[in-house]
Amino acid sequence: MPQKPRSIRAFIGAKNFGLSRAFYQELGFVENSISHVMSYFSMGELGFYLQDAYVRDWIDNTMLFLEVEDVEAYYIELLTLNLPAKYEGSKLTPIRYENWGKECFLHDPSGVLWHFGQFNPRPEL
16 A cells, blocks of 8 residues: 555543543643544644543443553553542553563543553564
8 A cells, every 4th residue: 555654543432521531631641622522632643532422332342552661660650640549430450461561451431441561572583
């Protein structure tokens, strides 16, 4: 295919749009309001669309993977934010170590599951 993609952006829903907007801002994303029912949240060149829309089956099956350089340091930062105490429905799960790398998990206030992970280095050939 001759065209080169520039980005990929997921659409996620929110049970309580205002609460989810505050959650993602505190998580470090920058909000760009598109309309009263949709915002684009970015962190550097990465981003996603948050919608004021809630369909339980959709939200309960939404997962996003954000690759980070150092998952241990990222997990400590997440702990410091204390998001589960501030945002009902939010849940932080400790780091799991797998054969491919390691990851921790964060549910947003609506139930969207974020994976924050770090891949093992690839062996030199």
